[in-house]
Amino acid sequence: MKRYSSVVRRVVLAAAAVALAAGCTPDASGAGTGTGTGPAPSSAAPRTSAPSSTPTTDGKPSSPAPSAATPTPTSSTGTPAPKPLMGDGDENEQVRELQARLRQLDFFDRAPTGFYGTMTAGAVRKFQARRGLPETGSVDETTWQTLLSVTRKPTADELKPSTTNKLDTPDPRCMTGRVLCISKESRTLAWMIDGKVVSSMDVRFGSENTPTREGLFKVEWKAREWTSTIYHTPMPYAMFFSRGQAVHYSADFAARGYAGASHGCVNVRDRAKLSALFDQVKVGDKVVVHW
Structure with missing residues (x-):
C-alpha cells in the first residue's frame, strides 16, 4: 500500500510540473490564472474561445453590435457642428455670390467663378478669422448671415465682371473728360467718360528693361492694323500715346498671360x-497711366 501511495504521489507531482511548464502561474491568492490546466482528456472535445461576432449568411463575420448609439458630430466646444451651406467642390450661383461679397471686402481678389476651390476656402477662413468665427473654410449658416450683414447685394457686373482683375480706384486725372485710365497696380484699362466706367479690360505692361511710361498723355494716332517697325510683330487696334508706345491687342498676352511682357506698350x-x-x-x- 505504501509503495502504491508513493507512486501516486510521484504522478501528481509530475502533473503539477507539466502544468507549470504550460504557463499557469499563481495569482496573489495562490489559485491558477489563465485557461490551461494540463492536457485535455482525449475523449473530450477541444475547447475553443467564443466567437467575437456572429457569422452572417455569406460566411463573413458581422460587425459586433455597438455598446452605445453613435454620437452626433460636435464642434470643439461640445455643441453640434453646424451643417455647411457651401464647401469644397460646390459649383453654383450661390458660390458666385459668396465670392462677389468676399471680393467687396478684399478677401477674394479674383473674378467670381461659381466654383468653390482652395482659393475660396482660404478667403472664407480669412473672413471667419476677422469676425471671430470658427475657421473651417466652409460656409455654415452663421458665416453666411454674418457675411450678408456686412456686404451689399452684388451687381450683375460684380457677379460676372468684365475683367479678371479688379479695377483700381481711378486716378483723379481720370475723373473728367474722355479717358483711357490705365492702372499698373490692378493691371486694368478702364474707358471712362466724365468719371463713369464705360468698359474695362485686363492689360499687360513692358518689362523692367522696356518699361511702360507713366503720366498724362493723349491719343496721338490710331491704326486698326499695324506691325511694329522695330520688333516686326503685329499690333492690331493700336492707339499710340507716347513716342511709339500704344495700347494694342497682343496674341502673346492672350496665349501666355502674365508669363510674358511687352516692349513698353499696353x-x-x-x-x-x-x-x-x-x-x-x-x-x-x-x-x-498710373500706379
Missing part, C-alpha cells in the same frame, strides 16, 4: 473688347 488680351473700344476712342482723348 497689351490687351480681349480682342473683341478692344475692337469695340477702338471704334469709340478718338484722337486727342486723354490717356492716364
